[in-house]
Amino acid sequence: MLNAIFIHLVVFLMTASCSSQEFAGDSAVRQPVKPVKPPPVDPPVLNQPPQVPTTPDIGISTDDGGTINCNSIKMLEDPNATYFWASKLRAGDDIKGFVNSFNRYTQVDVGALFFDAATAKFACQLNGFLDQTGFTQGSFHSPNNNNIYRWDPGQRKLIQANAGASGNRTIKTYSCRGKLKDPCKKDAGWIFQPLP
Numbered sequence: 001m002l003n004a005i006f007i008h009l010v011v012f013l014m015t016a017s018c019s020s021q022e023f024a025g026d027s028a029v030r031q032p033v034k035p036v037k038p039p040p041v042d043p044p045v046l047n048q049p050p051q052v053p054t055t056p057d058i059g060i061s062t063d064d065g066g067t068i069n070c071n072s073i074k075m076l077e078d079p080n081a082t083y084f085w086a087s088k089l090r091a092g093d094d095i096k097g098f099v100n101s102f103n104r105y106t107q108v109d110v111g112a113l114f115f116d117a118a119t120a121k122f123a124c125q126l127n128g129f130l131d132q133t134g135f136t137q138g139s140f141h142s143p144n145n146n147n148i149y150r151w152d153p154g155q156r157k158l159i160q161a162n163a164g165a166s167g168n169r170t171i172k173t174y175s176c177r178g179k180l181k182d183p184c185k186k187d188a189g190w191i192f193q194p195l196p
Contacts (some may be wrong), residue, residue: 070184070191076130081179083129091140091163092172095123099149099158102126102188111147112138114161115169122151122158124176128185131178138172140164156192 069075087094093112113119120132140146144164152159163170184190 068183070180071130073130073178075181075184076178077181077185078179079177081129081177082133083124083127083176083179084173085123085127085175086173087138087171090138090172091146091170092138093140093146093170095171099123099126111149111163112140112170114148114150114166115171116150118153119149119151120171120174122153122191123171123174125180125191126188127176128180129176129178130180131176133175133177135174136172138170139168140170143168156194 073079085095091112095113096111099113113123115135115137117132117135120135124130124132140163144162146163148161148163148166148168148170149158150161150166151157179185
């Protein structure tokens, strides 16, 4: 008889223990799950000066037979210095006076400059800056009777074309960065030298 009571007691205790575990499990499942916060992300670094790209060395011959590489960030007087030019004319053809002032190298009668990055960079280098950072588009009212000039970096010269046949896209404004040191700033002749 005692054995039977003992067995019933053990079964009762086991059943109670299981029920309390199930209840605890149920209550654990019913608790809301807390969202996991993502790790903090560092904000992007702003206001850093852009890296000035370089192309093959082009330089000025020195009196001692050496060469100064004008197309190098080593020749920057001030890498953060900027320059901005804005035309007063629709097509930007008021730049012709400036470009023609270098006519011992160009020997062209510039109408307007063609709207592309290489030509904008050329204009910046004439101004004594290493590279362009942006430019906007202009156009002629009557393109078919106007010239447009595109800088060809391979030939190191300005290529003339009819503005209408070239799509009538001219440089209206351009901005530059990276002021060059002398003599690169003063002598634009290095721009027109053949690539090595």
